[in-house]
Amino acid sequence: MRIEEEEEYGFLRANALGLAFGGLFLVTLLGQGISGTADFNAQQVANGLEPVSFAQYLTSSSFGVDVMENWQSEYLQFFLYIFATVWLVQRGSSESKEPGAEGTESDEAQKLGRHADGDSPAWARAGGWRTAVFSRSLGLLMGGLFLLTWAASSLAGWAAFNSEQLGQRQDPVSWVGYLGEAEFWNRSFQNWQSEMLAVGSMAIFSVYLRQRGSPESKPVGAAHRDTAQTG
Amino acid sequence: MVHACPKRRGGVIIAAGALLLTGCASAHEPEVRQVAVTFEDPSGDPEERCGLLAPATLVAFEHSESAPCADAVQDLPLDGGDVESVEIWGGDAQVKVAGDTVFLTETDAGWRITSAVCSPRAEAPYACEVDGP
Numbered sequence: 629m630r631i632e633e634e635e636e637y638g639f640l641r642a643n644a645l646g647l648a649f650g651g652l653f654l655v656t657l658l659g660q661g662i663s664g665t666a667d668f669n670a671q672q673v674a675n676g677l678e679p680v681s682f683a684q685y686l687t688s689s690s691f692g693v694d695v696m697e698n699w700q701s702e703y704l705q706f707f708l709y710i711f712a713t714v715w716l717v718q719r720g721s722s723e724s725k726e727p728g729a730e731g732t733e734s735d736e737a738q739k740l741g742r743h744a745d746g747d748s749p750a751w752a753r754a755g756g757w758r759t760a761v762f763s764r765s766l767g768l769l770m771g772g773l774f775l776l777t778w779a780a781s782s783l784a785g786w787a788a789f790n791s792e793q794l795g796q797r798q799d800p801v802s803w804v805g806y807l808g809e810a811e812f813w814n815r816s817f818q819n820w821q822s823e824m825l826a827v828g829s830m831a832i833f834s835v836y837l838r839q840r841g842s843p844e845s846k847p848v849g850a851a852h853r854d855t856a857q858t859g
Numbered sequence: 860m861v862h863a864c865p866k867r868r869g870g871v872i873i874a875a876g877a878l879l880l881t882g883c884a885s886a887h888e889p890e891v892r893q894v895a896v897t898f899e900d901p902s903g904d905p906e907e908r909c910g911l912l913a914p915a916t917l918v919a920f921e922h923s924e925s926a927p928c929a930d931a932v933q934d935l936p937l938d939g940g941d942v943e944s945v946e947i948w949g950g951d952a953q954v955k956v957a958g959d960t961v962f963l964t965e966t967d968a969g970w971r972i973t974s975a976v977c978s979p980r981a982e983a984p985y986a987c988e989v990d991g992p
Contacts, residue, residue, distance in 0.1 A: 676915025676992040678966045794951035797984040
């Protein structure tokens with residue numbers, strides 16, 4: 629598509645994918661808040677305790693840990709996938725590079741320094757630490773967000789765990805103590821395993837199956853052995 | 860539950876999060892401490908002490924003692940004493956006094972006692988003479 633046509637495309641259509649998923653995120657987060665409040669209050673009533681308001685639940689550690697434990701696993705998934713696909717290939721997958729192209733590739737292939745185009749980002753042309761950082765910025769951001777959300781998950785989980793401990797007439801634990809609790813690792817691993825399954829199965833399914841018009845798929849008529857094609 | 864202090868969802872770091880959590884707890888500490896001390900005082904007004912029990916705990920206590928709370932509360936083996944520690948996590952709290960451990964919950968009427976006259980039991984929950992459902 630030519631640039632002139634893109635500029636006439638309008639903001640909404642030009643950003644439809646990001647806007648659609650941003651909206652879906654908010655709707656589903658609201659759904660989690662509503663259903664989570666109902667679930668939490670059912671447990672409160674069963675324990676002879678007072679129910680909480682929607683606002684109280686949204687600011688609770690229970691809601692916080694349920695949100696954070698999912699966020700951290702999503703960012704871990706993308707962080708690992710971004711780095712793994714630099715070095716690992718899957719023959720025939722639209723999610724993979726061609727076999728033989730493993731690694732960080734040449735400056736020419738990556739349009740760095742003197743190989744940069746006229747409209748390449750400034751830091752791709754700058755060289756030195758700027759180019760080094762920009763060359764890894766997507767993975768670094770995903771990895772950083774994973775660490776932040778995992779830390780947040782541990783804090784919210786710690787608070788929720790101690791609240792439950794007190795509700796069950798048991799002593800609270802320290803943050804370090806919570807990191808040694810089975811609950812923290814169970815929450816982490818149950819999210820991580822599902823992300824690894826989703827990524828691995830997508831890499832394999834895209835070898836043999838097609839979705840016409842999707843860039844996540846090869847063209848419908850592409851051979852199963854064709855790698856790195858998108859349609 | 861952390862009621863009054865919203866948890867930041869993005870960009871939280873451990874130090875900031877820990878400050879947030881402890882800050883929340885300290886705001887409630889005076890009331891939690893006062894409720895526990897008042898209930899634990901054997902010379903206190905029985906009606907006032909019973910009014911500090913959570914509703915479900917009050918019902919369970921009167922049922923188990925087969926007596927009105929104001930009568931039964933005076934027979935509890937409580938000596939009062941200094942507060943040794945206060946733990947507040949969301950809508951739940953624990954106060955350790957010299958000879959007892961008390962558990963509380965946050966209600967619309969303020970902090971109320973869910974369990975008292977509690978003894979630790981290694982890895983198991985405390986055994987409490989006054990306890991809710």
